[in-house]
Amino acid sequence: MAGEEAWGMSESTPILEMRKINKHFPGVKALSDVDFRLFPGEVHAIMGQNGAGKSTLVKVLTGVYKQDSGEMLLEDRPIRPDSPLAAQKLGISTVYQEINLCPNLSVAENIFVGRQPLSLGRIDWGQLNRRAVEALKRLNVSVDVTQMLSSYSIAIQQMVAIVRVLDVSSRILILDEPTSSLDEAEVEQLFKVIRKLRDDGLAILFITHFLDQTYRISDRITILKNGEFVGEYRTETLPKLDLIARMLGKELSEFSFAMAGEDRKKESQKAGQDARSLLAVKDLGLRGAIAPFSLSLDEGDVLGLAGLLGSGRTEMARLIFGIDSANQGEILVKGRKTNIKAPRSAMLAGMGFCSEDRKSEGIFAELTVRENIVLALQGRKGTFRYIPKKKQLEIADELIKSLAIKTPGANNEAGQLSGGNQQKLMLARWLATNPIILILDEPTRGIDVGAKLEIMELILNLSRQGMGVIFISSEFEEVIRCSTRVAVLKDKVKIAELSGEQMSESNIMHTIAGGR
Amino acid sequence: MKARNLPILVTLALFLIMFGGGSLAFIGFFSVQNFLNLFIDNSYLLILAVGMTFVIVSGGIDLSVGSVLALSTMVSSSLLAKSHLSPVLVIPIVLAMGTALGLFMGYLIQTFNLPPFIITLAGLYLARGLCYVVSIDTIAITNEFWKGAAHATVNLIGNNFVSPSVFIAVAVVLAGLFVMRYTRFGRNVYAIGGNEQSAVLMGLPVNHTKIAIYALSGFCSALAGIVFTFYTLSGYALHGKGMELDAIATVVIGGTLLTGGVGNLLGTVLGGLVYGIIQVLIVFQGTLNSWWTRIVIGFLVFVFCLLQRIFETGKSAALARERAKQAPKAQASS
Amino acid sequence: MLAWKRLSRSKIIWPLITLGILMLFNLFFTPNFFRIEMLEGHLFGNLIDILKNGAPIMILAIGLTLVIATHGIDISVGSVVAISAGVVAMLIGGDLAGNPKYPIAFAMGAALVACIAAGMWNGMLVSWIGMQPIIATLILFVAGRGIAMVTTNAMVIWLYAKPFALLGQGYLFGLPFSLYIVAFLLLATYLVTRRTAVGMFIEAVGINPKATRFAGINARGILFWCYAFSGLCAGVSGLVVCSTVMSADGNNAGNLAELDAILAVVLGGTSLNGGRFFLLGSMVGALIIQTLTTTIYAFNVAPEIAQVVKALVVYAVSLLQSETFRARVAGMFARREVAA
Structure with a gap:
């Protein structure tokens, strides 16, 4: 095998071998000479940034795409499935991210x-x-x-989906991002099922963005980068940092954000003396969604919300931004009591909110990049105080440049942008309105590591310019690196607020584990 | 489970209230025969509504049913009166024609991914226009078999009777009930209405099923057209004008969600009865002109859609609460 | 070349080509189709007739374009046309001497108010109650014609008040008056949608209503006013229809008009899935439908049979707009080339 640390002779023979798979789309070489093996009784993770070719490889395997060249052997017999149904009949079962x-x-x-x-x-x-x-x-x-x-x-539902695709003839189970909308308890429940199936001898192909989960569940990792095969490794022989470095194709020292964490702790200690209060929330709550909570945000603050999925982070953000209306409590913006009953009133009060669900709550795929950017600003100015097209273009071009959004032009459709650039586009929309408070719900989810770093750096810069930011992320590491303070949530309750030296991954986890 | 049946119970309650109210208000309203008349007078509507229920449960719509009904009255009367064909031939020909029209529309919708609304709307024009191609004028039917079917009555208990049309309608409803509940085809209709993309990925024969649904609706429309001629003994291009909406209203009042995935033929039958009783009530009332039926039907559709909305929002709220409770529970059970 | 490229990518090209083919057909097969005569200072001819007879549908299509752009639909417009005609006819009255019961302007105003109210009812159901548009407007579709018939006591009311005939039959500077109504509404709608942010917000709502709300835009308000505007357009259309025939027939006024108008919008390039809208395209779409009807009349075919041709055109245009179909045809040609 081509990997540098190629796992030598295996104790069993692979059930599936994909050899020198090539696939190109108009203008893009999606896969070039990619090798992949799958063993019975193992969980095998494919890792790589967005655009690395993970999903293309899986789609070739499941018959959605046909490879240009290369062969696939299932138990040493060549196969060429031409539809997911044909793949299913060959014993290759797939459970997709959106439960089908x-x-x-x-x-x-x-x-x-x-x-x-x-x-x-x-x-x-x-x-x-x-x-x-x-x-x-x-x-x-x-x-x-x-x-x-x-x-x-x-x-x-996820397990029902698994049961549906599995039958006696199933030999391979492909799980495509099965955990992306599960909370921690549910993930563990699912992993138990996966381990059971693995022990029964099934070969499992697992795709995920979560590094931790990869290490918890997988036995073997294949890394792809830009459509090329990087290597195949036994999970226990591959340190996490090596994995990241190989996915990025970068040296470890290039992680500028690794330093940022240290800076933040110092800044966090410095702050607090003469900063003006931007937002103060008192006993805000909504029955069934989130228990009453209070928080404050000063100029230059980045308040991280840390908690497991379903802990109430998003509910908190939605309440502050007026998407859901609270049944108790009050919100003070710049010290003045503000009645926020809809996103519109939040925006007029100087807030911006990037939803975690980019596709359905953020991006207008068929509108141009320019329109996506000026939309909120135009809404803020009012329907009839139209921003002339020329001015719109200026605003858009400036933000495209300053956020390094990769698009052929401001008049291209937003739907054509990659996930990371769409995320930046949403940021650009709110930055155009010049908000004093920005709420970012999972801005780094589902985008590649490079874009993640850029967005985190952007958050730091904005806060240094005096903006108050509320930052939500499932990755505690990211929360700590960006935030000046961290609010910890558990089971729809805000249970603690950490700052300065208290901010560490283990501290957050202990806080959550320790209960209320 | 109970929540799922709620809309049907509401429709049933509505029907009972209307029937009860009418019985108290008007002398001669309450009788078994008056109840049976609802079936006699609306049997063609029920047949249309059965096909429409399949279409709507699958998440589609068929606006062509009224026109196809008219076309089938035209073709059958023309074949009988002008070509002097035997009913043994006429009936299969007409049914095949309706099915073929539905098949054609279903094929366009499914194969080329076109909106059902537009395609069946064009089907509405097409069938109505074809009526005029057959004849601009009314064609009377004098065939003995047809006359027999039109005038025959079947006695039930006591002096109460029904027409042969009722048996056809009941047979169609029963067959529909069986197909929807006990065949793979029927269940695929629900699956497609619930989430079409999932249905594709689950390996269900979505293409064939959807085309078959429209063919089925075409078949029902043609059959309803034949039954309709048992009443009118004529073919006329303006028969069944606007009846597509009566059928849709019947299905909606019967508790079927226009968004697809949820619905029941028993509900549709109740919807048809409610539709019928409104007309009877207005006749009994005497002073209101018959156009009030439309206003009342519109109002009922409004009430039912409103109920469905409240039901939906209530359900999603309940689901959120349920999820919050379930997460720790699931942990414990595993 | 560049201009052609831009044009071929723009949505308006397909309806224009369709209209062009129809016109070309008439050029060869319909004698005098393009002849325009001047009679008593008025222009007459097939082309003028197409514009004049197409006016009610064009007016409906203006309102529907905006509604469809929000990923909605308004199937009640035909019934609202009947309501408009019914109300105005009742208020003007069937006095044989032509003396209106109430001032004509008042009657027209009242009819429009009724229709805007009908539109607002639709808007309320869609935006605040959150019903699916097709269901919400189905209600008024069913009930509206009933309301119109109850208003006119299920009778056809004939009007004799001469000034009212101006809307549908009158001429101004040689052209039918109704064309000025269309032009005025079109221009006003264009200015309001494209010279303010209304158009962008409508498209945003059509593409992603949730994201629109999250961007701090009053999405419900936009939806609401689109339906109200559609009601207004239906009202104006009803006045023109009523004035053209000088009668209000609740049963037939605006019958199937919603279908024609929706077709016009779709033919014009606005997708039923919402998003980008093309007002001019809708106008071209309405003209296609009307030209088709006129062409068929010119061949002395029974007008009712025109529907068959209309249906076939809809199928053809729908197929042309279907990507699956275009890909298939392209594939067929590609294969043939390989074979050759």
């Missing part, structure tokens, strides 16, 4: 729809439900299978 089930059907039916047991030409519901219960029991899941799927948590 029908929310309006029962759990049992979701497992069997399309191949329901028949008797006398009609669907045998009794048998169907019994078999669903048995299949779920194999994964140690017990739920009422006659309930509609939509009445269960995402984790349960």
